[in-house]
Amino acid sequence: MYDLVIKNGLVYSEESFQKKHVYIANGKIADISSADYPAKTSIDVSGLEVLPGIIDPHVHFALDLGTISSKDDFLTGSIAAAYGGVTTIIDFLDPTADSVSVEKAYHKRLKEAQTSCIDFTFHATIKAPKNNLEAYVKTVKTLGLHSIKFFTTYSESHRKTSDEAIKKLLTLSKKYNLLLLGHIENDALIHHDERFTYRDLKTSRPSVAETVEALKMVEYLKHSDGKLYMVHVSSGKTLEAIIETGRSLLGKQLFLESCPQYFTFTDKILDSSQGALYTFAPPVRSQAEQDLLFKYQSYLHTFATDHCAFNKEDKQAEKLSDIPLGIGSIEHSFGIMRYHFGEHVINRMSKSVATLFQLKQKGSIAIGNDADIHVFDPTPHTIQSHHGGTNYTPYIGVKSAGQTVHTLVRGQFVIKNKKLIKHRGKLIRSDYNG
Numbered sequence: 450m451y452d453l454v455i456k457n458g459l460v461y462s463e464e465s466f467q468k469k470h471v472y473i474a475n476g477k478i479a480d481i482s483s484a485d486y487p488a489k490t491s492i493d494v495s496g497l498e499v500l501p502g503i504i505d506p507h508v509h510f511a512l513d514l515g516t517i518s519s520k521d522d523f524l525t526g527s528i529a530a531a532y533g534g535v536t537t538i539i540d541f542l543d544p545t546a547d548s549v550s551v552e553k554a555y556h557k558r559l560k561e562a563q564t565s566c567i568d569f570t571f572h573a574t575i576k577a578p579k580n581n582l583e584a585y586v587k588t589v590k591t592l593g594l595h596s597i598k599f600f601t602t603y604s605e606s607h608r609k610t611s612d613e614a615i616k617k618l619l620t621l622s623k624k625y626n627l628l629l630l631g632h633i634e635n636d637a638l639i640h641h642d643e644r645f646t647y648r649d650l651k652t653s654r655p656s657v658a659e660t661v662e663a664l665k666m667v668e669y670l671k672h673s674d675g676k677l678y679m680v681h682v683s684s685g686k687t688l689e690a691i692i693e694t695g696r697s698l699l700g701k702q703l704f705l706e707s708c709p710q711y712f713t714f715t716d717k718i719l720d721s722s723q724g725a726l727y728t729f730a731p732p733v734r735s736q737a738e739q740d741l742l743f744k745y746q747s748y749l750h751t752f753a754t755d756h757c758a759f760n761k762e763d764k765q766a767e768k769l770s771d772i773p774l775g776i777g778s779i780e781h782s783f784g785i786m787r788y789h790f791g792e793h794v795i796n797r798m799s800k801s802v803a804t805l806f807q808l809k810q811k812g813s814i815a816i817g818n819d820a821d822i823h824v825f826d827p828t829p830h831t832i833q834s835h836h837g838g839t840n841y842t843p844y845i846g847v848k849s850a851g852q853t854v855h856t857l858v859r860g861q862f863v864i865k866n867k868k869l870i871k872h873r874g875k876l877i878r879s880d881y882n883g
């Protein structure tokens with residue numbers, strides 16, 4: 450007998466909707482059928498969509514910024530995530546420069562993540578590496594991780610990775626079947642000035658910094674067979690320039706991510722008295738750049754959030770350099786992107802992410818996969834509230850395609866009828882025998 454049947458929903462499987470029952474046994478999807486079989490528990494979801502659980506590959510829970518930590522930790526952040534149908538997140542290890550430190554960072558983060566209600570894994574984060582990149586890469590793979598993030602900026606906090614090291618990492622990404630993540634902004638084009646306030650964020654981090662550095666990466670990729678995933682593409686100008694010069698790399702060597710904030714807000718918001726609540730990096734862009742992002746959105750491979758949430762008070766510092774950058778988006782991400790682009794976003798927030806980051810048995814409703822399921826009520830509405838650990842969300846008043854009714858992780862309810870049920874997430878490893 451099956452453990453659970455989710456009955457009469459519109460099931461999204463193999464890129465189309467069909468009215469079916471989804472049968473679950475031992476945390477896995479055991480059958481998808483129109484036939485009635487016995488199950489210990491049954492839940493009727495007539496009129497609702499049964500979608501694969503969302504996988505958010507860009508999340509910063511409890512991010513330590515030295516003087517302050519981001520306010521959603523693995524518990525409150527994963528609760529907010531579950532309320533948005535997210536069943537797996539990929540967070541980041543603290544930045545490290547060598548193979549001994551990356552292993553320590555892994556064990557530290559693994560401890561911190563134990564409170565997560567949903568499944569999780571990590572990207573390693575490399576900073577200013579000096580030598581023996583190969584040992585670093587091998588260690589990351591041995592730890593069961595599939596990706597390493599580097600920064601082309603933040604030299605002031607010693608996180609910038611040199612061009613020489615990036616080129617070596619690209620070569621190693623091929624050799625060890627690993628995905629490199631790049632935070633791509635040209636360091637020299639970012640301006641720091643102690644007189645800057647939040648209103649100056651767009652001057653401090655202009656979009657040309659993103660575009661120029663992205664084009665450099667395109668050139669590096671043309672001369673290597675490595676793989677690069679560019680996080681948080683913020684400007685449509687950058688996207689247009691990448692398509693013009695690197696179209697043949699897209700989906701093969703170069704993968705592009707964007708986030709709901711770049712489709713929702715423009716730089717006008719920084720001129721308002723509430724502008725500080727909308728500060729993140731890369732920042733909001735002009736209306737014209739956002740229009741281009743909409744125009745070329747089909748070239749984006751994934752939608753993630755860069756979730757890094759703070760309280761209102763944390764954002765009130767007078768100087769830009771004292772404001773922690775980041776906002777929380779994880780709960781509303783799917784509803785907003787779905788509102789804009791319809792069902793075309795489903796795979797880009799589930800299956801494509803699972804494939805890119807080699808999360809086996811995740812990302813689609815298919816027999817044998819983990820029963821990570823997002824039951825969604827597709828009735829458009831305006832966002833009025835949020836969950837999680839912070840005292841504001843910038844998304845109040847924004848349009849959403851609907852609401853999460855149930856979220857299941859490996860067959861267990863985390864959200865049932867819009868109410869939280871306690872659950873324990875687990876670490877997902879990508880296997881490597883080196």
Ligand SMILES: [Zn+2]
Binds near residue numbers: 755
């Ligand atoms: Zn980030």
